[in-house]
Amino acid sequence: MYRRPHMFTSYASEAKILSSTTQRVAMAVGLTVLVLMPFDLPVINQLPFIRFLGDSDWLRPVSTVLVFVIAAIGLNILAGVAGQVSLGHGFFMGVGAYSAAFLGGDATATVYGHGLPIWIWLPGAGVGAALVGMLIAPIAVRLRGLYLAIVTLGLVFIGIHLGNTDWGRRFAGDPGLGRDFPTLDIRLWKEENPLVSVSDDGQWLWFDAATNQKSYLVLLAIMLVMVLLAKNIVRSRTGRALQAIRDRDIAAEVMGIAEFRYKVIAFAISSFFAGVGGALFASLVGKLPASEWDLFLSVEFVAILLIGGLGSITGTIFGTIFVVLGPLLIEQATRWLDRQTESEGIFGILADTVLTEGPGDFGPVSTGTQSPGWPLNVFDWNVALYGVLIIVFLIFEPLGLYGIWLNIKSYFQRWPFSY
Amino acid sequence: MDRIKGFNPFTSIGSSALTVFIAAVVLFLINRAIFETTVLVQTLAKALGLGAVYAIVALGFVLIFKATQVVNFAQGGLAMVGALFLSFLAVDEHIPFTTIQNPLIGIGPSWFGWGLSVLVALVFAALLGLVIERIVIRPMIGQPLFSVAIITLGMEAFLRTFANDSVRVQLRPLGIPWGTGGFTLGGTVGDNGITTGGAFVAWSYVAAVITAAVAFVAVFLFYRSRMGVAMRAVAFDQEAAMANGINVGLVFAIAWAAGAVLATIGGIYATQPPIAQTGAVQIETQFIAFRTLPAVILGGLDSVQGALVGGLIIGLAEISAGQYLSQFSGQLGAGYPLIVPYVVMIIGLLVRPYGIFGTPEVRRV
Numbered sequence: 182m183y184r185r186p187h188m189f190t191s192y193a194s195e196a197k198i199l200s201s202t203t204q205r206v207a208m209a210v211g212l213t214v215l216v217l218m219p220f221d222l223p224v225i226n227q228l229p230f231i232r233f234l235g236d237s238d239w240l241r242p243v244s245t246v247l248v249f250v251i252a253a254i255g256l257n258i259l260a261g262v263a264g265q266v267s268l269g270h271g272f273f274m275g276v277g278a279y280s281a282a283f284l285g286g287d288a289t290a291t292v293y294g295h296g297l298p299i300w301i302w303l304p305g306a307g308v309g310a311a312l313v314g315m316l317i318a319p320i321a322v323r324l325r326g327l328y329l330a331i332v333t334l335g336l337v338f339i340g341i342h343l344g345n346t347d348w349g350r351r352f353a354g355d356p357g358l359g360r361d362f363p364t365l366d367i368r369l370w371k372e373e374n375p376l377v378s379v380s381d382d383g384q385w386l387w388f389d390a391a392t393n394q395k396s397y398l399v400l401l402a403i404m405l406v407m408v409l410l411a412k413n414i415v416r417s418r419t420g421r422a423l424q425a426i427r428d429r430d431i432a433a434e435v436m437g438i439a440e441f442r443y444k445v446i447a448f449a450i451s452s453f454f455a456g457v458g459g460a461l462f463a464s465l466v467g468k469l470p471a472s473e474w475d476l477f478l479s480v481e482f483v484a485i486l487l488i489g490g491l492g493s494i495t496g497t498i499f500g501t502i503f504v505v506l507g508p509l510l511i512e513q514a515t516r517w518l519d520r521q522t523e524s525e526g527i528f529g530i531l532a533d534t535v536l537t538e539g540p541g542d543f544g545p546v547s548t549g550t551q552s553p554g555w556p557l558n559v560f561d562w563n564v565a566l567y568g569v570l571i572i573v574f575l576i577f578e579p580l581g582l583y584g585i586w587l588n589i590k591s592y593f594q595r596w597p598f599s600y
Numbered sequence: 601m602d603r604i605k606g607f608n609p610f611t612s613i614g615s616s617a618l619t620v621f622i623a624a625v626v627l628f629l630i631n632r633a634i635f636e637t638t639v640l641v642q643t644l645a646k647a648l649g650l651g652a653v654y655a656i657v658a659l660g661f662v663l664i665f666k667a668t669q670v671v672n673f674a675q676g677g678l679a680m681v682g683a684l685f686l687s688f689l690a691v692d693e694h695i696p697f698t699t700i701q702n703p704l705i706g707i708g709p710s711w712f713g714w715g716l717s718v719l720v721a722l723v724f725a726a727l728l729g730l731v732i733e734r735i736v737i738r739p740m741i742g743q744p745l746f747s748v749a750i751i752t753l754g755m756e757a758f759l760r761t762f763a764n765d766s767v768r769v770q771l772r773p774l775g776i777p778w779g780t781g782g783f784t785l786g787g788t789v790g791d792n793g794i795t796t797g798g799a800f801v802a803w804s805y806v807a808a809v810i811t812a813a814v815a816f817v818a819v820f821l822f823y824r825s826r827m828g829v830a831m832r833a834v835a836f837d838q839e840a841a842m843a844n845g846i847n848v849g850l851v852f853a854i855a856w857a858a859g860a861v862l863a864t865i866g867g868i869y870a871t872q873p874p875i876a877q878t879g880a881v882q883i884e885t886q887f888i889a890f891r892t893l894p895a896v897i898l899g900g901l902d903s904v905q906g907a908l909v910g911g912l913i914i915g916l917a918e919i920s921a922g923q924y925l926s927q928f929s930g931q932l933g934a935g936y937p938l939i940v941p942y943v944v945m946i947i948g949l950l951v952r953p954y955g956i957f958g959t960p961e962v963r964r965v
Contacts, residue, residue, distance in 0.1 A: 266746050320946060323953045325961060326745055327671045331897050332949060335942035338890070346933030349814055431963055476890075487750055557765055565761040571754030576739045577745050 187594075196416045215401055218243070219394040240393045241465075242509050247400040248461045248500045253485045254411045254494055255454025260483075262415055263447035264427030266326065268557030269333030270455055270482045272340040273310045275474030277456020278362065278463035279344070279352045280309025285363030292360045293351050298368040303403070303460060310456025318448035322441055337476050344471025359470035362463040365399050402460060406453065411494055414450060423447050484567065488574050490583025499582040503591040507570075508563040515546060515559045615951045628924070638786060640800035643923045644916075645785075646874045649805025651915025652812035653869040657892040658899065658907035659815055660862030665901050666835040667855030668737060669745055673752040675863045676760030676889030678732075682725035682864025683871065683881045684763060687772040689717040711777050718868070722861045729860025730853055738852065741838075764883055771880035774871055778803035780879050804872035811865060817910055823904070831855065835902065863889070874919065891938070894945035900958025909956060914941045 191194035199205045219240055256270045285302030286294035297305075315335065321329055344353035354360025366375035366434045377385075414420050422443045425433035434440045463469050481504060489500020518536060523526040535546050547556035557565070578584050620858025632640045655677065664672045672678075690713075736755055741746045766772065780802065822828040833841040834851045842848050869886035872878050892911070899910025922937035929936060954960045 260746075320950060324949060325953075327749060327901065328949065328953065328955075330746070330749065331671070331893050332946060334890070335894065335945060338941055340940050342936065342939045344856060345935075347930055349933065480757070483750055483753070487747070548809055557761065561761050561765055565758050566758030568754040568759075568761070571757070572751050573738055575743070575751050575754075576736075579743065579747065 189499040198412055198416075212405075216398070219390075219397045232322065239509075240397055244393065244397045244400050245462070245467055246466060246501050246505045247397070247404040248458055249482075249485065249505055250404055250458075250498050251407045251461065252455050252458025253482050253489075253497045254408065255451040255458065255503050256482045257486055257494065257497045257523055258411060258414065258454065259447050259451035260424070261497075262427060262446065263451075265321065265444065265447060266330045267321075267451070268330050268476070268479050268483065269336035269340075270451075271474040271476065271478035272333070272336040273314060273452040273455035274459025274462065274478065275340055275344065275471065276313045276452070276483060277459035278469070278474070279311035280456060281460035282362050283309075283352055284362060286361060287363075289360075291350065296363075296371050299363070299365060300367075304461030307453040307456040310459070311453040314448040314452025314455075315445055318445040319441075319447060322444045326443070332421055333474065334479075337474070337479055341472050341475060344474075348500040349471070353471040356470055356472065359468050359473070360480065361468055362460075362466075365461075367394050367399075384505055396465065400465070403457075403461065407457065408494065408498075411454070415494065419446060419450075444462035455579060466551060469508055484571050486581075487571060488581050490581030493583045495586070496581055496583025499586065503582060504567070508567070511517050511563055512559050512564065594598035615816040618947060618951050619898040621947075629920075632924070638797060638799045639923070641785060642801070643920055645799065645801045645805055647916040648696040648912070649802065649808050649915075649918055650874050651912035653866060653875065653888070653911075654795045654807075654892050654895040654915050655812045655908045655911030656808070656815055656862055656869070656897045657866035657888055657912065658911045659819060659904065660859040660866065661889075661892065662850045662899075662902065662904055663819070663855050663862070664859040665896075666904075667752050668733075668748075668852050670688035670737060670752060671896075671901065672859060673749060673889070674732070674755040674759060675859070675866075675892075676886035677756045677763060678729065678860050678863040679726065679867030679870065679888050680881060680886040681728065681759055681867075682721060682860065683867035683885060684766060685724045685864070686718060686721035686774060686868060687774050687881055689721050690714055690775040691773050709774035714775060714777050722864055725860045725864040726857035730792045731856075732860075733853055733856035738849065738857070755899045763886065767883060767885075771878055772880075774868060776804075776868070776872065776879055778807060780804070780873055780877055782873075797826065802873040804869065805874070808869050808872070808875060811869070812908075812911075815862065815865070816904070819859035819904055821877050827851075827854065866892070891941060894941035898945050898948045898955055900955030902959055903955070906955055906957035914944060917944045 183242055189200075196199065199208055238559075252270065252274055255273075259265050281302045283293050284295055284305040285296045285299065286292065287296055288294035316391035320332065324332055342348045345356045351358070352360075366379050367377040368375045379399055380392055382391045383389070385395065417425075422433070422438045423446075425436065425438055426440060426443055426447075430440055459474070484496065485500040485504045487500075488503055489498070490496030515536070518528070519530045522536065545556060546562060547558045564580040570572065574581055580587070612669060657679070660675055661672060664670055676699070732755060736751055737748065740751060782800055782802035782805070784798035784800055786801075823832060830841065830846045831851050831854070833844070833846055833850055838848055866888050867881070867885055870876065870885045871881055875888065876882070892914075895910040895914040896907060897910070898913060899906025899908070918937050918940045920941040925932065925936070948956070952958070
């Protein structure tokens with residue numbers, strides 16, 4: 182259907198993930214870029230403005246984005262698709278991470294671990310979190326709206342406390358340092374040399390790859406599988422049932438959708454994604470204390486959802502990129518500005534007004550990392566800005582980045598009749 | 601309100617288990633009253649003090665929720681910023697003009713001067729509440745409840761940044777006239793005039809109970825006034841209230857100012873026993889809001905008496921668990937009393953999903 186973007190002649194064609202040629206081409210280009218991202222390519226590096234990351238500082242944050250996308254999609258299925266607000270996503274991520282550590286981690290004198298390979302611990306992390314989610318769901322089904330949000334918020338505190346009890350430490354390790362999590366190495370079973378080594382630099386097929394580049398590719402593959410899974414859940418019978426419950430739960434029940442069962446399913450799916458995301462995040466970081474799965478993490482995911490756009494998986498990806506990479510951009514910008522201090526012209530003036538490098542300066546951003554008092558440092562400004570961003574997005578663009586994207590897209594789709 | 605539900609085993613098991621549990625607790629307390637009266641009195645005093653603080657902060661949540669249908673997650677940030685206002689006025693700027701010989705802690709700020717700076721700090725806090733309401737909450741009228749609640753989380757992140765930054769290096773004392781001292785009930789006076797074995801009651805428990813009593817009486821009286829009736833009407837139905845000529849914006853503003861004032865009072869008491877021993881604002885001060893949420897939810901989000909009852913129940917549960925389960929602290933983990941409120945909240949919600957006094961939401965197709 183050329184130039185009729187919103188006309189569908191069958192349900193199947195409407196439910197297609199990529200419904201137009203443009204989308205298919207864009208997806209193919211996007212995937213190629215994503216796959217090539219971590220490599221230093223000889224030709225492309227010569228082009229202006231296009232830089233692939235190579236083994237740069239940015240590769241790790243980008244890998245974090247991939248992991249957060251998985252977990253955020255889980256929350257989106259629960260909050261955006263099924264309409265059940267949860268502030269306890271960090272808790273389920275933690276459950277997943279410790280399930281993974283229990284199955285795949287190395288046992289020491291103080292912590293459990295069975296050293297199983299990734300193809301067991303990764304699904305195991307999801308299943309472990311999903312089981313806990315199903316355990317909590319019957320409580321959650323009785324509650325609505327803000328009551329549910331606050332109970333799930335309580336889960337976060339209870340979870341961190343459990344991780345610090347004597348028996349919780351057998352899973353979570355020392356409360357201050359945490360424990361080692363399994364690496365992304367792909368093994369068949371517990372053999373010494375992994376089938377595909379991810380956790381150290383070295384040869385892969387015919388090219389050299391550093392550990393960051395390798396883990397990026399592994400995480401990218403996992404993320405693509407999970408995104409496809411989520412897309413398919415949302416457009417299946419289950420997804421439609423969840424949307425019906427979100428829109429009006431009594432009406433959905435009247436239509437024959439078993440509310441209790443589908444809410445439990447929503448919690449299970451959401452926790453599954455959270456568990457997988459949490460396990461991968463822990464694996465990427467390597468060592469985390471139990472207190473890391475806190476309210477701030479959960480709020481970060483809610484922010485991802487709201488900034489990206491509630492209920493849309495594409496939006497979730499936008500939101501994650503924005504929330505994870507945004508603070509880094511600000512940090513980089515400050516560092517860049519710091520280098521401009523001595524220079525003449527507008528950037529020098531800008532640096533002088535914004536930065537505080539010592540007593541006598543009055544800029545709002547301090548360049549020291551640990552400086553107390555009024556000129557806040559960059560990290561503090563990031564937290565504050567992130568609060569402001571949540572507020573600004575909710576007030577001015579409730580559909581989030583996805584809404585902005587839809588506007589841009591429909592402008593071009595409707596051209597020349599766009600207004 | 602009764603309708604066909606999916607099978608939920610927690611409903612009946614929850615209520616019968618709760619009955620058994622409450623009976624066991626009551627029997628245990630009677631046992632303690634007979635055998636260890638002093639410890640019980642001390643525990644109850646502490647529980648009352650903590651419960652009163654929870655009730656004050658919970659009242660702030662409830663006032664804001666009733667008027668604007670918002671759970672204000674920024675109460676913690678407001679509490680800390682408000683307490684910092686007081687620290688700034690009373691300690692840094694020496695608003696208490698004179699220091700006097702105080703009967704309780706020796707040389708300290710005068711009661712009058714300190715009281716004055718508390719009043720000024722509360723006015724500042726109320727102004728902050730008004731500003732937040734005007735800039736952040738007013739544009740969100742009519743938006744989904746969840747979005748507005750999340751906006752307050754964003755506000756919390758913003759306030760917390762500045763508040764944390766000012767106490768990170770050194771605590772900010774509040775110059776509270778009664779300090780962290782207290783008096784002893786009962787006990788035996790030895791030859792040297794020192795009392796041993798009595799139940800210790802901190803002055804802050806007494807002060808918190810008095811403040812809570814004043815706050816609740818004030819709110820109940822306020823609800824009888826013309827403005828209070830308007831506020832209840834707004835809580836019932838915003839559009840209908842507006843159609844009847846009630847200034848909904850003014851109601852919102854009053855609720856937020858009152859909420860910020862109550863949060864500040866909570867923040868001041870959060871630096872006192874039994875919550876903290878320092879008498880100074882520190883990073884932990886802001887957690888008073890998250891610690892109070894179980895009390896709000898247990899009592900019912902939209903009920904003033906619920907805030908009082910919920911606060912007292914949660915305070916009692918937390919303190920008595922800390923006192924009587926301390927022998928199991930190895931299995932329960934250090935700091936387990938802080939988790940008790942959430943556990944009590946979840947059990948309570950299994951039995952009454954809208955809290956003890958909360959109004960069930962009417963659901964229509």
